[in-house]
Amino acid sequence: MMCRVAAVLSLVALVACNEEEVFTVEYYLENHIKRAERLATCEVQDNAEADANCVNARQAQTQVATTERKNDWLDQIEAETPAPVE
Structure with a gap:
């Protein structure tokens, strides 16, 4: 029984260690290389x-695009x- 508990706890610890940090949309907006x-x-x-992270990076890319x-549209209109005639 103790072996099973130890095995489950070890598995939980390994899964927790493999979780990567989640970055915000703002982070990906500011860090184009990481995006x-x-x-x-x-x-x-x-x-x-x-x-x-995929969702946030895609949202940042959509905002940038x-x-x-x-x-581009505003530049074209301008x-x-x-020019105004004086």
């Missing part, structure tokens, strides 16, 4: 949709808007 690395890992990872598209 790119995580997104590459998520591409080949099983159950990536359930991994908090949306901001870039918005800025370039096409005629």
Whole structure:
């Protein structure tokens, strides 16, 4: 009986040690290299949709892409808007 309890406790300890830190969307927004690395890992990872870091990295990437598209759009409008006549 004690061996079983020890085995279960050892297994729980090993699982707890293998848990990696979960980073926020803000972290991935500020750290584009870590975001790119995580997104590459998520591409080949099983159950990536359930991994908090994959979800947060994807949300950060979506925010970055949306901001870039918005800025491109605003730049295009500014370039096409005629200068005011005085």
